[in-house]
Amino acid sequence: MQSTLELRRPGGVARTAGKLWALMAASARRRLGHLGELAVRSSFVAIMLFVFSQLWREVSLHVTARPGGYSLAQLVWYLAFAESIVFTTPSNQEPELDREVRTGDIAYRIARPLAFPLHHLAVSFGDRLVRFAFNLAFGLAIAWLLVGTIPLRLEAWLAAFGAALLAISIDELVVLTLSLTAFWFESTVGFHLLYRRAMLLLGGALVPLTAYPDWLAEVCRALPFQYYIAGPAALFVGASARGFGALVLMQLTWASTIALAAYALYHFGLRRAIAQGG
Amino acid sequence: MKPMLSMFALVGAYLRANLKAAFEYRVSFASEMFAMLVNDCMWLGFWIAFYERYPVVHGWVRADVVTLWAIVATAFGVATAVFGNVVRRAGIVARGELDVYLALPRPVLLHALISRMSLTAWGDVVFGVGVFAWLTQPTAADWLLFATLCASNVGIFVGFGALVSSAGFWIGPAEGLAQQAMNILISFSTYPTTIFRGSVKLVLLSVVPAGFLGFVPAEILRARSPHWLIAHFAVSLAFVALGSLVFARGLRRYESGNLSVVRT
Numbered sequence: 001m002q003s004t005l006e007l008r009r010p011g012g013v014a015r016t017a018g019k020l021w022a023l024m025a026a027s028a029r030r031r032l033g034h035l036g037e038l039a040v041r042s043s044f045v046a047i048m049l050f051v052f053s054q055l056w057r058e059v060s061l062h063v064t065a066r067p068g069g070y071s072l073a074q075l076v077w078y079l080a081f082a083e084s085i086v087f088t089t090p091s092n093q094e095p096e097l098d099r100e101v102r103t104g105d106i107a108y109r110i111a112r113p114l115a116f117p118l119h120h121l122a123v124s125f126g127d128r129l130v131r132f133a134f135n136l137a138f139g140l141a142i143a144w145l146l147v148g149t150i151p152l153r154l155e156a157w158l159a160a161f162g163a164a165l166l167a168i169s170i171d172e173l174v175v176l177t178l179s180l181t182a183f184w185f186e187s188t189v190g191f192h193l194l195y196r197r198a199m200l201l202l203g204g205a206l207v208p209l210t211a212y213p214d215w216l217a218e219v220c221r222a223l224p225f226q227y228y229i230a231g232p233a234a235l236f237v238g239a240s241a242r243g244f245g246a247l248v249l250m251q252l253t254w255a256s257t258i259a260l261a262a263y264a265l266y267h268f269g270l271r272r273a274i275a276q277g278g
Numbered sequence: 279m280k281p282m283l284s285m286f287a288l289v290g291a292y293l294r295a296n297l298k299a300a301f302e303y304r305v306s307f308a309s310e311m312f313a314m315l316v317n318d319c320m321w322l323g324f325w326i327a328f329y330e331r332y333p334v335v336h337g338w339v340r341a342d343v344v345t346l347w348a349i350v351a352t353a354f355g356v357a358t359a360v361f362g363n364v365v366r367r368a369g370i371v372a373r374g375e376l377d378v379y380l381a382l383p384r385p386v387l388l389h390a391l392i393s394r395m396s397l398t399a400w401g402d403v404v405f406g407v408g409v410f411a412w413l414t415q416p417t418a419a420d421w422l423l424f425a426t427l428c429a430s431n432v433g434i435f436v437g438f439g440a441l442v443s444s445a446g447f448w449i450g451p452a453e454g455l456a457q458q459a460m461n462i463l464i465s466f467s468t469y470p471t472t473i474f475r476g477s478v479k480l481v482l483l484s485v486v487p488a489g490f491l492g493f494v495p496a497e498i499l500r501a502r503s504p505h506w507l508i509a510h511f512a513v514s515l516a517f518v519a520l521g522s523l524v525f526a527r528g529l530r531r532y533e534s535g536n537l538s539v540v541r542t
Contacts (some may be wrong), residue, residue, distance in 0.1 A: 037454045038436065038456050040454050040455055041432075041454065043458070044458055044462070046462060047462055048465070051465065052467065053470065054473050054474055054478070055473055058473045059332045062332065062333060063332055066295065067332065080340075091494075103380075121318060185305070185309070186303055186305050186306035186309075187303070187306035187309060187310060189308045189309075189310050189313070189398070190309040190312065190313030190314075190399075191312075191313070193313045193314065193317055193398070194316055195312050197316075197317045197320050197321070198320070201320055201321070201324045206324070207328065210324070211331075212325050212327065212331075213331050214329070216327055
């Protein structure tokens with residue numbers, strides 16, 4: 001009886017953090033074992049970057065004003081950083097967690113000595129960190145080949161990396177929250193699809209928010225998607241790390257809200273879980 | 279003539295069966311279809327806003343952007359609704375799951391492609407047909423041309439998909455590669471080809487036929503060019519023929535996974 005209880009107890013903050021770290025590291029190592037797949041996927045970042053550089057090059061021939069206040073080179077470097085964040089997301093439409101909830105595999109997962117959502121967060125975050133590094137290497141190399149360098153400042157880079165890691169964490173939390181609705185819905189594919197599209201179009205992944213028409217920029221500024229992509233990418237090409245504090249504050253506020261929603265969904269969702277057979 | 283009719287009958291039968299299966303989970307079907315419809319509307323809204331702010335392509339107006347998106351979305355929707363395995367087939371080859379089709383008296387490629395239907399595809403079809411009708415006010419001749427070009431586009435999508443998915447016969451796990459190639463095709467097809475220059479433009483009108491999926495049909499509808507229309511049919515037939523040929527060559531190298539699988 002005693003051993004069963006110990007097995008199911010998380011074991012405090014430090015031990016939980018240790019387990020999360022081990023899962024993250026294992027996931028990152030597994031992803032590094034598939035270098036070909038990583039390279040193929042990162043090459044898509046390069047292609048997107050090429051397409052957009054062509055588009056903005058045409059724009060610069062027809063429009064005298066700088067789009068959103070950015071030069072062509074700054075735009076391409078902005079997009080390299082932005083696409084590197086966007087393309088860390090897995091390509092499958094339905095995350096693993098949804099499938100486990102729908103098929104009942106969750107019955108095996110919840111018996112493990114780590115909360116089921118935390119397990120998924122750690123595994124996914126480790127995977128996405130490796131993808132982010134690869135995407136960034138590809139993206140920045142292509143940006144450099146396409147438009148050369150831009151003045152970059154170390155503090156702005158560090159601030160952008162910090163904000164990007166937080167952005168990926170928040171995205172993970174949102175994906176987790178959407179996936180947990182699988183306790184109530186037959187399919188969550190639609191939710192994920194719409195969330196991804198909103199993040200891409202309203203988060204500043206294709207165009208800096210300042211380059212949008214005024215009405216659309218206002219809409220985007222009222223939504224939280226800007227904290228994922230536009231915020232970190234703007235820091236990356238910015239002249240300084242100014243704005244980092246405000247961005248992180250908003251990111252943390254948003255992360256806390258989403259984490260609470262995820263906790264509530266998991267708490268109530270588990271009551272609905274029915275596992276059959278073995 | 280009879281084998282051709284028999285093939286159409288098979289495609290029709292699978293389409294009906296797949297639709298019935300989808301309606302068994304109608305909430306899921308409706309939600310995925312609706313999500314894709316909203317997704318496409320968001321894309322279109324974004325590009326209309328973009329081109330209005332930055333008029334990149336001379337002579338292009340809102341109706342041209344709408345036409346381009348309508349044709350690409352409708353054709354992709356029909357292609358993945360009827361030939362639902364067009365994107366997933368590389369994985370079927372890599373896992374050795376073609377056995378079930380090899381044992382049946384029907385063309386293997388066609389059978390493998392039609393045995394699945396993408397649920398989100400219908401959202402693309404509804405979007406494409408809907409925005410074309412609503413935002414471009416087409417005449418009867420426009421509708422006829424639109425339908426013809428969509429059918430020709432389906433040939434390009436399916437032929438290109440069959441071609442890249444066949445890489446699995448030579449390199450094994452090619453699902454990521456095939457998916458990436460299809461993503462590139464779709465992404466490039468939604469941009470006016472005139473923004474590209476030199477060799478890139480040539481590639482988009484040949485190796486990766488993205489220009490023929492969006493820009494060329496939009497121009498045909500705009501300028502009624504018979505030469506481009508004939509070129510479009512030729513490209514469509516060429517990709518279907520090439521996809522079938524490469525699949526047939528690849529099939530000789532196929533190794534069974536010795537798995538018990540159901541048709542998916």
